[in-house]
Amino acid sequence: MRILITGASSGIGREVALALAADPGHQVLALARRSEPLEALAQEAINRYGRTAISWREFDLTSSDDSILLEAVAGLGGIDILLNNAGLLINKPFEQLSDDDWQRQFDVNVFGPVRVIRLLLPWLQQSASAHIVNISSMGAFQGSSKFPGLSAYSASKAALANLTECLAEEFKDRHISVNCLALGAAQTEMLAAAFPGYQAPLSAADMGDFVAWFATHGYRFFNGKILPGSVWTQ
Numbered sequence: 001m002r003i004l005i006t007g008a009s010s011g012i013g014r015e016v017a018l019a020l021a022a023d024p025g026h027q028v029l030a031l032a033r034r035s036e037p038l039e040a041l042a043q044e045a046i047n048r049y050g051r052t053a054i055s056w057r058e059f060d061l062t063s064s065d066d067s068i069l070l071e072a073v074a075g076l077g078g079i080d081i082l083l084n085n086a087g088l089l090i091n092k093p094f095e096q097l098s099d100d101d102w103q104r105q106f107d108v109n110v111f112g113p114v115r116v117i118r119l120l121l122p123w124l125q126q127s128a129s130a131h132i133v134n135i136s137s138m139g140a141f142q143g144s145s146k147f148p149g150l151s152a153y154s155a156s157k158a159a160l161a162n163l164t165e166c167l168a169e170e171f172k173d174r175h176i177s178v179n180c181l182a183l184g185a186a187q188t189e190m191l192a193a194a195f196p197g198y199q200a201p202l203s204a205a206d207m208g209d210f211v212a213w214f215a216t217h218g219y220r221f222f223n224g225k226i227l228p229g230s231v232w233t234q
């Protein structure tokens with residue numbers, strides 16, 4: 001399978017990329033803004049698996065040229081799985097959130113995935129097992145516990161979750177499955193910045209293994225679903 005993952009330079013995305021690269025049948029295209037960690041990721045896959053399983057491109061979801069993405073995907077001959085994993089979390093009380101904060105929050109978490117899906121649609125509809133996986137958050141899941149300071153983040157992730165259901169309906173005749181994982185806490189840079197001192201029940205590697213499995217197998221069992229990933233009962 002040919003798999004594109006955004007936000008692969010750190011945290012969950014990095015671990016998903018490594019887990020996917022373990023399968024000799026997979027080619028992973030890793031995107032993020034920081035080239036150094038992406039280069040290190042590609043090298044780590046070579047060290048672990050003895051082959052070039054991960055290619056990478058510097059790509060800012062909010063500003064990079066479409067051609068970077070399109071040329072990289074053409075180089076792979078297409079895409080079977082798109083993992084919209086990259087995310088931004090702005091943690092501020094509601095009254096301190098500026099228009100610019102709201103714009104940046106939605107630019108990365110909603111309009112970025114929208115743009116990537118639109119660009120890749122011609123390729124995805126040529127795949128026999130196309131799967132779009134949008135990474136959302138438990139904080140965006142209806143009825144879940146909410147946290148002060150995360151209104152813009154959670155609202156943006158809720159928009160991404162809703163988009164999932166809409167696109168699953170719209171793409172169903174093209175055999176493209178679209179699902180959303182509303183993840184619970186995993187120990188990453190983002191989590192540490194949002195909840196200093198909190199220790200998550202799962203490591204980024206634990207979560208990465210699960211997301212990698214879901215991306216490559218979930219399309220057979222789910223379509224248009226928002227799946228809560230929390231280990232808590234709420």
Ligand SMILES: NC(=O)c1ccc[n+]([C@@H]2O[C@H](COP(=O)([O-])OP(=O)(O)OC[C@H]3O[C@@H](n4cnc5c(N)ncnc54)[C@H](OP(=O)(O)O)[C@@H]3O)[C@@H](O)[C@H]2O)c1
Nearest residue numbers: 007009010011012032033034060061086087185186188190
């Ligand atoms: N960790 C958790 O507990 C948790 C819980 C629920 C949901 N999530 C979601 O899981 C996903 C991964 O988060 P994480 O915890 O692994 O956080 P992370 O370590 O901060 O990773 C975020 C990734 O997004 C990339 N990114 C940010 N802005 C970007 C932009 N403008 N263009 C391209 N890439 C961009 C970053 O790469 P560069 O900085 O190199 O661009 C980085 O690779 C996010 O969508 C997050 O909301 C995480």
